[in-house]
Amino acid sequence: MSKITLALTGAHAVAEAMRQINPGVVALFPITPQTPIVEKYSEYYANGVVDTELVRSESEHSAMSIVMGAQAAGVRAMTATSSQGLAYMWEVVGATAGLRLPIVMPVTNRALGAPINIHCDHADSMYCRDLGWIHLFCETAQEAYENTLLAIRLAEKVSLPVMVLQDGFITSHSVERVDILDDVSAKKFIGEYKPNNPLINTDYPKTVGPIQLQDYYFETQYQGTIAIESVFEEYLKIGKELEKLTGTKYELFEEYKLEDAEVAIIVSSSTSGTTKEVIDRMRNEGKKVGLLNIKLYRPFPYEAIAKALNHFNLNNIAVLDRALSRGAMPPLYTDIKLSVSSLNKIPKIQSYVFGLGGRDIIQKDIEEVFESLLKGKVKENKTEYIGLRK
Numbered sequence: 001m002s003k004i005t006l007a008l009t010g011a012h013a014v015a016e017a018m019r020q021i022n023p024g025v026v027a028l029f030p031i032t033p034q035t036p037i038v039e040k041y042s043e044y045y046a047n048g049v050v051d052t053e054l055v056r057s058e059s060e061h062s063a064m065s066i067v068m069g070a071q072a073a074g075v076r077a078m079t080a081t082s083s084q085g086l087a088y089m090w091e092v093v094g095a096t097a098g099l100r101l102p103i104v105m106p107v108t109n110r111a112l113g114a115p116i117n118i119h120c121d122h123a124d125s126m127y128c129r130d131l132g133w134i135h136l137f138c139e140t141a142q143e144a145y146e147n148t149l150l151a152i153r154l155a156e157k158v159s160l161p162v163m164v165l166q167d168g169f170i171t172s173h174s175v176e177r178v179d180i181l182d183d184v185s186a187k188k189f190i191g192e193y194k195p196n197n198p199l200i201n202t203d204y205p206k207t208v209g210p211i212q213l214q215d216y217y218f219e220t221q222y223q224g225t226i227a228i229e230s231v232f233e234e235y236l237k238i239g240k241e242l243e244k245l246t247g248t249k250y251e252l253f254e255e256y257k258l259e260d261a262e263v264a265i266i267v268s269s270s271t272s273g274t275t276k277e278v279i280d281r282m283r284n285e286g287k288k289v290g291l292l293n294i295k296l297y298r299p300f301p302y303e304a305i306a307k308a309l310n311h312f313n314l315n316n317i318a319v320l321d322r323a324l325s326r327g328a329m330p331p332l333y334t335d336i337k338l339s340v341s342s343l344n345k346i347p348k349i350q351s352y353v354f355g356l357g358g359r360d361i362i363q364k365d366i367e368e369v370f371e372s373l374l375k376g377k378v379k380e381n382k383t384e385y386i387g388l389r390k
Contacts, residue, residue: 001185001245008178010141010171014080014106014164015040016178017148019050020186021104024075024193027055027066032118033168034082034108060085064092064105071101072208074198076152078103082168083110083124090128093161097132097224099209102155103162106148109269109322110168111357119358120168122269122323126331132224134162134231135298137268141166141176146246149181152190153238158230159196165297167270169358185245228299235296252301254293257283258312261290263373266336267320268294271354271361278366289370290314294332305339314347316373320386322355330383348378354386361386 008016014037018026026045028038045054053070057063060081067077081089086107096103111117112124125135136151138144144166151162166172181189199208212220232252239250254272257279258264265275272293282289292308309317321330328334333351340346352369354361365386372378 002182003179004182005177005179007175008141008145009036009173009175010138010144010166011036011108011173012040013141013145013178014148014166015044016180017145018078019044020149020181020183021076021078021152021190022050023052023078025053025055025067025070025077027057027063027077027079029057029060029063029079029081029085031060031082031085033110033172034080034085034106036172037080037106037108060089061092064089064096067103068092068096068099068101071103072099072199074195074200076193078105080106080108082108083112083118086124086128087112093128093133094131095209096161098220100159100224100227101161102159104148104151104155105161105163106144107163107165108168108172109165117357118168120170120322121356121358122165122321123356125163125165126323126325128163129298129331132160132228133298134158134160134228135296136162136164137295137297138164138166138171139270139272139293141171141174141178144171145178145180146242146248149186149190150235150238150242150250154231154235156193157234157238158227160224160227160231165269170270179246181245189242189245231296231299232301232304250295252296252304253308254291254295255308256291256293258290258292258308258314260288261312261314262288263316263318263370264290264292264312264314265318265320265366265369266292266294266332268297268332269322271320271322274361274363275366278363278370281363282367282370287370287374289374300335302335302339305336306342309340309347310343316376316378317347317349318352318369318373319349320352320354320369322353324353324356329381333383348380350378350380351383352386353383359387
């Protein structure tokens with residue numbers, strides 16, 4: 001096995017993974033800041049590098065409808081989107097999960113209008129968090145590449161769709177070093193797609209998407225719930241296999257310098273990297289701070305997080321959300337609060353919202369959060385806003 005090191009943006013790293021996957025059908029529709037993914041894949045197609053059936057759809061709703069039909073018929077199918085595009089295809093996104101179709105869709109996180117905004121926050125995917133899709137957050141372009149490969153195997157194992165999430169512009173357009181597996185190793189890991197009872201099977205005819213009323217709808221929804229609960233085990237198992245090729249550990253979440261930490265920040269995606277830089281500097285000053293970086297967001301690993309936090313002796317925690325939940329506490333904060341509810345010693349947890357519409361969060365902001373935690377300044381069930389003009 002060999003690797004090649006390239007300078008890639010997060011978007012192009014995903015396109016590189018898609019090249020190695022070489023799906024049977026890819027439906028395209030451009031939307032900022034996802035567009036470089038489909039542009040690069042179109043370039044591969046034009047140069048004969050992939051033999052995908054490339055479909056230029058007239059909307060995101062159509063793009064998801066195309067890949068849903070293709071996947072049901074028995075071929076690997078992918079698309080990619082962001083923000084308003086994800087909102088536009090929302091109807092079919094829900095149907096895809098309900099039909100248990102293992103579609104992998106890279107999503108470049110971007111704010112939802114109005115007012116219109118093209119920069120990063122997590123509102124778009126957070127509004128889809130309960131539709132039955134698996135959500136994988138990526139901190140770096142390297143993770144975006146590797147998670148796309150992992151997602152294909154995971155989706156097809158549990159028969160559920162996966163969103164591979166990276167921060168718009170911050171990750172998608174920033175150039176980083178990315179180690180790419182050689183094609184033989186990558187394709188061996190991915191494997192040939194073996195559809196589970198596809199629609200086009202004359203020996204075993206079936207219908208897809210029939211109406212279900214009081215007779216079976218409840219049971220079908222329950223089956224999807226049972227399926228998504230199996231994700232934890234399969235994610236870790238497939239991750240162990242991929243680790244042999246990449247050297248990366250694929251965990252439900254990352255524990256960074258938590259062993260002796262007194263306070264911690266919990267966050268996901270690219271902000272985790274900035275937080276690590278702050279932790280390293282504050283550690284040099286003798287301050288015991290740490291990070292819990294969420295990798296697998298849906299299904300949410302409540303029990304695993306509770307077990308991890310029970311192991312540490314944290315006094316105060318800050319949960320940083322890059323999305324609002326109007327009329328309720330922010331989404332990640334709510335999940336963490338539920339996770340710790342069973343602990344013998346429950347740390348105090350402060351909610352923060354940051355970075356909406358792409359507003360920068362800088363190291364000084366994160367350091368101030370840590371300093372507040374160390375001083376015990378925690379207002380539970382009340383959200384503070386980082387970088388907001390009041």
